[in-house]
Amino acid sequence: MRDVYVIATSCTAFGKRPEDGFKDLAREAYLECLADAGWEDGAPIEQAWFGNCGMGTFGQRNIRGQVCFTPLVREGLFPERVPMINVEGGCATASMALHGAWKDVASGDMEVALAIGVEKTFVPDDPARTLEIFEGGIDQLDPGDWHAYYRARGEEAGKxxxxxxxxxxxxxxxxxxxxAWHMRRHGTTREQIAVAASKSHRHGALNPKAQYRFEVSVEAALADREVSWPITRAMAAPVGDGAAAAILVSGDALARMPEAVRxxxxxxxxxxxxxxxxxAADEPGLSRVAARKAYDRAGLGPADVDxxxxxxATSFCxxxxxxxLGFAEDGGGGPLVESGATALGGRLPVNLSGGLVSKGHPVGATGLSMIHELALQLRGEAGARQTERARIALAENGGGVIGFDEAACSVILLEAPETR
Structure with missing residues (x-):
């Protein structure tokens, strides 16, 4: 497998953007990504992966990426005849798009590939359509399976x-x-969940692309409107729209690029x-499997991650x-967050973007928005929320639901430029 590099990223402002359609959001993210690479157009791109979950509820059930990029092709901004693969994986959609682009380049099949995720989940005049988008993330063919599973798990959790x-x-x-199960088994507290929420809102207040740019105290997070006990509104990701993108290249292609890109x-x-x-409720989740594979392939461990x-999706997550992911023993996540270690200035900053609860969660764009944030941090370009410890970064993105697991999980490890 060849070395693969991210040379450009982008992320639109996340939020309730009813005036912007899918094509508008795709254009914004794509052009911003080109600008980050220093390109006037996408001529070097050989393959594209387009991530989206909800466009079918707006009537565009197939060829979603091709439809969104047709105006860009017509204007000469995206190259003609370049194949575009449409991807859907619930909230992990954008990470799957990046994974596809990464495989294209790592395998030697392509030198340059684009990954983009675009989503609209805020529909002010038709909330049923928003619900339909999210309902696609769980089994609608045999709902009795998860009803039975959740009834049993609810009894175990006391909820x-x-x-x-x-x-x-x-x-x-x-x-x-x-x-609730974690609280019963390990002693995790609502206050610890509120600390995570407050910390993420504090980070989001520093992010000009975040949907919520205000701070929330621990006390306010606890007192906010209950969504589903023990989760309050301040501890849950909001509905919103947005897009994000990344350009990936091989080491050989990178070597031919200007020094400013390298x-x-x-x-x-x-x-x-x-x-x-x-x-089972006490069985590790799928992200532990993905993380161990990622560490093994990279020759790294949790101690190497900065x-x-x-x-x-909630601050409990x-x-x-x-x-x-290996940064705390089972049951140790709450105390780790409570210690302040995961805040800006702590030894292991988490969700400096504000995370889903503050930055926002347009499902088909979320994974690439994580890559955008980590690229900023690893380059030293994150402004007021820049961490000092930025050599190795990890992104974890889950999508869909199968019981207490997500249906799919992505773990990506990134390394800072050699000049950092």
Whole structure:
């Protein structure tokens, strides 16, 4: 396998953007990515991977990427006849797009590949359409399977399963059941979840692309409107729109590029996917499997990682993923967060972007927005939220739901440019 580098990234502002369509968001992210590479157009791109979950609910069920990029081809901004592969994997969609582009380059099949994720989940005049987008992330063919699973897990957690989804979607209820189980088994507290939420909002307040750019105290996070106990609104990711992208190249292609590009190139040390299953409540999640594979392929371990972006659809997820990814023992995620170690200035900063709970979560774009944030950090370009410890970074992104697992999980390890 060849070395692969990320030479450019982009991320639109996340938020409720009803005036912008899918094509608008795709254009914004793509052109910003070209600008980050210093390119006037995408002529060097040989392959593209387009990630999206919800466009089918707006009537475009197939050839989504091709439709969004047709105006860009017509204007000469995206090269003609370049193949584009459409990807969908729930909230892990954009990471799957990046994984596809990475494989193209690592295998030697391509020298330059684009990954882009685009999503709209805010539909002000049709909230049922928003719900339809999210319902696609769980088995709709045999719902009795997960109803039975959640009833059993709810009894173990001391939190009965609410078929109506508690806070509006079944996903918030399932996250809440996992949190309740973790609290019962390991002694994790609502205050620790609130500390994670407060920390992420503090980071998001420093991110000009974040959907929520305000701080939330621990006390306010605890007192906020309950979504599904123990999760409050401040501890949960909001609905919103956005797009993100990245350009990946081989080491040979990078060597032919200008010095200004080479000195900002971020190396992909590993890109790994794993699949979910109906697991026992005390069985490790699929991100532990993906992380161990990623560490093995990169020749690294948790001690080598300087900062993280993790999939905190709720702030409990940050606590859980710190355990699954090897940064804390099972049950140790809450105390780690409470210690302040995961805040800006701590020894292991987590979600300096603000995470999903503050930056926002346009599902098909989220994974690439993580790569954008980590690239900024590894290049030393993150401004007020820049960490001092930025050599090796990890992104964890989960998508869809199978029981207490996600349906799919991506773990990506990145290394700072040699000039850093």
């Amino acid at each position: 009965p399963f609410e078929p109506n989804g508690g806070g509006g979607t079944v996903f918030m209820n399932t996250y809440a059941m996992q949190a 000195r900002r190139a971020v190396k992909v040390r590993a890109s790994v996917l794993s699949g979910g299953k109906y697991r 900062l993280l972006e993790v999939h905190d 940050e606590i859980f993923q710190l355990e699954m």
